[in-house]
Amino acid sequence: MRIEDGVELSRFTTLGTGGPARAFARPESEAEVEELLRWAEQQAVAVAVVGLGSNLLAADEGVDALVLKLGGELTTVEVDGDVLRVGAGAANAVVLHRARAAGLGGFEFACAIPGTVGGGIWMNGGAYGGDFAGVLERALVATAAGSGWLTPAELGLSYRHSELRRGQVVLRAELGLRPRPQAEIKAEVRELNARRKAAQPTNRRTFGSVFKNPEHELSAGRMLEACGLKGHRSGGAQISPKHANFIENADGATTADALALMAEARRRANEQFGVRLRHEVELLGELELPEL
Numbered sequence: 001m002r003i004e005d006g007v008e009l010s011r012f013t014t015l016g017t018g019g020p021a022r023a024f025a026r027p028e029s030e031a032e033v034e035e036l037l038r039w040a041e042q043q044a045v046a047v048a049v050v051g052l053g054s055n056l057l058a059a060d061e062g063v064d065a066l067v068l069k070l071g072g073e074l075t076t077v078e079v080d081g082d083v084l085r086v087g088a089g090a091a092n093a094v095v096l097h098r099a100r101a102a103g104l105g106g107f108e109f110a111c112a113i114p115g116t117v118g119g120g121i122w123m124n125g126g127a128y129g130g131d132f133a134g135v136l137e138r139a140l141v142a143t144a145a146g147s148g149w150l151t152p153a154e155l156g157l158s159y160r161h162s163e164l165r166r167g168q169v170v171l172r173a174e175l176g177l178r179p180r181p182q183a184e185i186k187a188e189v190r191e192l193n194a195r196r197k198a199a200q201p202t203n204r205r206t207f208g209s210v211f212k213n214p215e216h217e218l219s220a221g222r223m224l225e226a227c228g229l230k231g232h233r234s235g236g237a238q239i240s241p242k243h244a245n246f247i248e249n250a251d252g253a254t255t256a257d258a259l260a261l262m263a264e265a266r267r268r269a270n271e272q273f274g275v276r277l278r279h280e281v282e283l284l285g286e287l288e289l290p291e292l
């Protein structure tokens with residue numbers, strides 16, 4: 001299995017930021033992932049996976065870990081009755097396409113989540129009332145000690161959260177769907193995409209929602225808008241003028257620029273609303289936000 005060094009993670013994140021990984025590999029089978037996990041354990045190197053990097057901020061200085069990008073057999077999608085057996089590296093768009101072709105509904109919520117199944121499970125990604133917890137039957141998860149199937153309860157899926165930890169690699173998943181006419185699926189996807197386009201900066205480089213919605217009458221986006229942050233800039237990053245819970249790569253942004261905006265947003269939300277916003281985006285490498 002080829003292990004590369006110096007691979008820039010900016011190539012693999014939707015924001016387009018992030019420095020080099022200490023080690024990088026593209027396993028194409030379960031056996032290759034297991035081999036890499038054993039290698040990492042022997043070398044005492046941490047392991048992380050990058051899906052489509054659509055919810056990921058990687059440190060500009062680089063990431064001291066073996067970073068895996070799943071390919072080959074780990075991106076396949078098979079239909080078996082009402083169940084989709086998918087590789088964790090499969091893009092949601094591909095899974096949805098296959099589900100629709102098979103006349104299976106239930107995955108429409110993922111139409112505008114530009115990630116992979118593995119990232120969706122890690123984050124319990126969701127939108128418009130649906131999420132991975134609602135369709136996942138079980139997931140095959142590898143660690144250096146071996147692989148095993150876990151149920152959603154064992155994965156601890158809740159709002160944009162799972163109990164998965166670095167060193168655990170989601171290899172495959174089984175999604176339980178239900179028969180639905182293709183035309184209905186198509187119509188719903190069209191409607192959800194239109195709603196998304198109207199509200200969010202879909203034509204900009206972002207990493208999706210920056211913060212989780214707080215327990216408050218205002219969503220994170222509305223709160224940051226009320227703080228006057230739309231269009232606020234730090235270096236090459238800016239808070240989206242369209243939706244304040246998005247950060248755009250406006251012009252050569254770095255991860256440090258995005259973090260600076262996040263720190264300012266948290267400071268203002270705390271000052272103005274007494275709310276401590278929690279970030280939804282995953283941080284990879286030596287990154288942290290200042291204490292409030």
Ligand SMILES: Cc1cc2nc3c(=O)[nH]c(=O)nc-3n(C[C@H](O)[C@H](O)[C@H](O)COP(=O)(O)OP(=O)(O)OC[C@H]3O[C@@H](n4cnc5c(N)ncnc54)[C@H](O)[C@@H]3O)c2cc1C
Pocket residue numbers: 014048049050051052053054055056070088089112113114115116117118119120121122123124125126127160168169170171201202206207208209282
């Ligand atoms: C325009 C836009 C809109 C978005 N809208 C939504 C939305 O509506 N709802 C929503 O929930 N999210 C949304 N997101 C965020 C993002 O798309 C989701 O969180 C998505 O599920 C991340 O998947 P990914 O494959 O890109 O994961 P990445 O961003 O690559 O990784 C996210 C985390 O998952 C881990 N991971 C990825 N794959 C694996 C694996 N196989 N095994 C173990 N760990 C893994 C990574 O290490 C990281 O910790 C949006 C993002 C963008 C850019």
